[in-house]
Amino acid sequence: MTKKISVFKKKQRWDNISGYLFLSPALIAFVIFIAIPIIMTLVLPLFNYNLILPAEFVGLDNFKDFFADEDMAIVFGNTSKFLLILTPMHCILGLILAYMVQRVKHTALRNIFRGVIYFPSIVTTASVAIAFTYMFSTDSGFINYYLRQLGLNNVPWLTDSNMVYVTIAIFSFWKFIGTTFLYYFIGLNNIPESYYESARIDGAGPVQIFTRITVPLVTPVIFFVVIITTIGVFQIFNEPYFITNGGPGVSTTTVALKIYRVAFQQNNIGYGATVALGLFILIMMVTVIQYLMQNKWVVYDYE
Amino acid sequence: MKKVLMLAIAAAMAVSLFGCRGDSDDDQTEKKTPGTEKEEQVKEDIQLKLTWLGLDMNKEKLDRSLKPFVDETGMKVEAVYIPGNWEEYFTKIQTMIAGGEVVDNAYVAIEGFEMFRHMGLAQPVDKFAEKNKEQVEELFSDVPKGVAAPFTMDGKLYGFPTSYNNVVIHFNTKLLKEAGVELPQADWGKEEFLEICKKLTKEVDGVKQYALSIPNGNFMIEAWLRNNGTGFMTPDFAKSTINSEESIEIFQLFQDLVHKYGYAPIPEPNVDPIQQLIDGKTAMGSWGRWPMDEYENNEFKDVALQYIPSFKENRVQFGVDGIFVTSKTKHYDEACEMALWMASDKFVREYFTIGNIPARTSLAEELVPIPGYPANNEIFYKGADTAVAVSSPVGFAKTASITMEAFSKIVVGKEDVKKTLDNAAEKMDAVLAKY
Numbered sequence: 001m002t003k004k005i006s007v008f009k010k011k012q013r014w015d016n017i018s019g020y021l022f023l024s025p026a027l028i029a030f031v032i033f034i035a036i037p038i039i040m041t042l043v044l045p046l047f048n049y050n051l052i053l054p055a056e057f058v059g060l061d062n063f064k065d066f067f068a069d070e071d072m073a074i075v076f077g078n079t080s081k082f083l084l085i086l087t088p089m090h091c092i093l094g095l096i097l098a099y100m101v102q103r104v105k106h107t108a109l110r111n112i113f114r115g116v117i118y119f120p121s122i123v124t125t126a127s128v129a130i131a132f133t134y135m136f137s138t139d140s141g142f143i144n145y146y147l148r149q150l151g152l153n154n155v156p157w158l159t160d161s162n163m164v165y166v167t168i169a170i171f172s173f174w175k176f177i178g179t180t181f182l183y184y185f186i187g188l189n190n191i192p193e194s195y196y197e198s199a200r201i202d203g204a205g206p207v208q209i210f211t212r213i214t215v216p217l218v219t220p221v222i223f224f225v226v227i228i229t230t231i232g233v234f235q236i237f238n239e240p241y242f243i244t245n246g247g248p249g250v251s252t253t254t255v256a257l258k259i260y261r262v263a264f265q266q267n268n269i270g271y272g273a274t275v276a277l278g279l280f281i282l283i284m285m286v287t288v289i290q291y292l293m294q295n296k297w298v299v300y301d302y303e
Numbered sequence: 304m305k306k307v308l309m310l311a312i313a314a315a316m317a318v319s320l321f322g323c324r325g326d327s328d329d330d331q332t333e334k335k336t337p338g339t340e341k342e343e344q345v346k347e348d349i350q351l352k353l354t355w356l357g358l359d360m361n362k363e364k365l366d367r368s369l370k371p372f373v374d375e376t377g378m379k380v381e382a383v384y385i386p387g388n389w390e391e392y393f394t395k396i397q398t399m400i401a402g403g404e405v406v407d408n409a410y411v412a413i414e415g416f417e418m419f420r421h422m423g424l425a426q427p428v429d430k431f432a433e434k435n436k437e438q439v440e441e442l443f444s445d446v447p448k449g450v451a452a453p454f455t456m457d458g459k460l461y462g463f464p465t466s467y468n469n470v471v472i473h474f475n476t477k478l479l480k481e482a483g484v485e486l487p488q489a490d491w492g493k494e495e496f497l498e499i500c501k502k503l504t505k506e507v508d509g510v511k512q513y514a515l516s517i518p519n520g521n522f523m524i525e526a527w528l529r530n531n532g533t534g535f536m537t538p539d540f541a542k543s544t545i546n547s548e549e550s551i552e553i554f555q556l557f558q559d560l561v562h563k564y565g566y567a568p569i570p571e572p573n574v575d576p577i578q579q580l581i582d583g584k585t586a587m588g589s590w591g592r593w594p595m596d597e598y599e600n601n602e603f604k605d606v607a608l609q610y611i612p613s614f615k616e617n618r619v620q621f622g623v624d625g626i627f628v629t630s631k632t633k634h635y636d637e638a639c640e641m642a643l644w645m646a647s648d649k650f651v652r653e654y655f656t657i658g659n660i661p662a663r664t665s666l667a668e669e670l671v672p673i674p675g676y677p678a679n680n681e682i683f684y685k686g687a688d689t690a691v692a693v694s695s696p697v698g699f700a701k702t703a704s705i706t707m708e709a710f711s712k713i714v715v716g717k718e719d720v721k722k723t724l725d726n727a728a729e730k731m732d733a734v735l736a737k738y
Contacts, residue, residue, distance in 0.1 A: 050397070050422060051397045051398060051400075051401040052397050052400060052401060052422045052423060052424060053422055053423060130573055133571070133572055133573040133574075134573065137571055137573075137574060138568065138569060138571060139510065139511060139568050139584070140510075140574070140584070148509050149509075156569070158571050158572065159569040159571060159715050161716055242572075243572065244572060245572045247572070247711045247715060247716075248711050248712070248715035248716040249708060249711045249712035249715065249716040249718065250708055250711075250712070251716065261704060264391075264394050265390045265391065265394060265700050265704065266390075266698075266700045266701045266704065267393075267394060267397060267700065
């Protein structure tokens, strides 16, 4: 009996060692690339630090500056505008696109649609964003060229503080809708066909089927898409950086762009970390609220 | 056996993670020569690392220009090319140094001089200059005093000047000819400027041809302010003057040129105003000598120069650059030797044939006219003795960002000029007060 226990313990020890060794690459990577940066983000706001000179402890000064900084209201406001425009756009249009493509009976055609919609997601954002600025340029862009051919006036796609949101929304739709589309497409494929057949037998029309069968059953995916899109939009950087450089003025300067400028162009790492911490807390609060609210609308029970 | 195999695989995975590390530390260890060994170290063993702002396409030219130094001294030189603007370049150097990389020399523009010194990134070259008095004196005797002055901070010499730039108006002479406009005289004023703008603005096949590109950069904007007797801040960087009456007048002019008169397009990101001039979409632009590379690449020679219109005075502004020796170098004498060599005739003649204006007057006078264009190219280097330096405080990155934000609000967003500049001045004063 004792021998058996000893063998069992030995086996368990071997299992533990190999388990930890298998885990170690991921664990070390997690510690270096996630845990330490998170801890640093919590610590750095207490210091003035510019990468070269020794960090100087400043207590809560960076937080005081953060709350007194009038630019913060602007950049958080701009980010909220993006949130109000881009999150519903991606969440709703992604679902509609996925539903339409899923309804295509011809397999080859369906695959073509799927590929065409997803393709922009794999293209480098920076290069496409710069190409978009050429397309939307007021005087030399081809979009305004064709508008002029139609007898219309130039549209200030990149130079009007409201119009730039439309331009960025168009870019964001083209570039990123494929990702939400793909999540929805997979989610829709998991809905048993028998549900649709039963509904049709009961006389339900396409709209009723979509609103009464499809949408409720795809709510877990909608919830997931809403969460990741919200977090993604809170951190929006590439679009304003490459398309508008935060302008005109500061009208599209987002929190992430501000963090980059403060920390990496003005070398104020401590204050940059303070803004990053503010953004982190905001994202966490919104995500927790979304998580708590899911009970009211997300359906996990398929039976 | 299975267990041992599993354990081996797991161990291999764990070890492989460490295997990913580069060998840069080993390189650094080699470079970390203790003082006693250093003296014994032969120059052939020394590799100097030089950071340079630019794109890889220029690397070949830089390597070629540095080759005589390598041949003469036997030292190796690794040039690290960093693309982007000056702010991004300085941040990259900081990141490299903070990451433990040893940078021996850095090509630095005036915008970074004070910041480099303040952060302890640069070290004085006085000791070396003392030992090599004759060569150093020969260099500075050939550089305009004003251009050389920014290299001395707090009474210490921090580097050797290689080149500089001023800001003048570049004209597309084809468009001038088409409009029947003569190249204005050096003392042209606001009225003549607006009159010429009017003549140069027209519509061709539904596309507007503009008179000028609004100066869209900290250096160029301040050059216009200089001709109205002001700048972004006081010469000692103590107080902002961006909201002075003279400054408001110039910013108002910029806004009017775009929105009231329609003589200039709204500046847009990723639109290259130099290319616009080459393509004949605009007739004027304000730059230094740096567009010459682009002119050469486009075989564009229909260009002439004149000073910025004199609103109150004609005060040329310049920005100088040179080679600094970093405080992190383990080869002080050798790094100083390279910095001085790069300010010499041999390097400048090879590297600055096109592009910046050589800091040495003798070379500027000889090299600038060689391409045979732009017309009136002597204004690139004339007046350097009385020129005023672009404002470059320690917090340059922040003050430049404040300026460009205000510029964009005024010129693109049509916001109230005085209110915007008052706000910018308040922010700028807060930055200046920190240092």
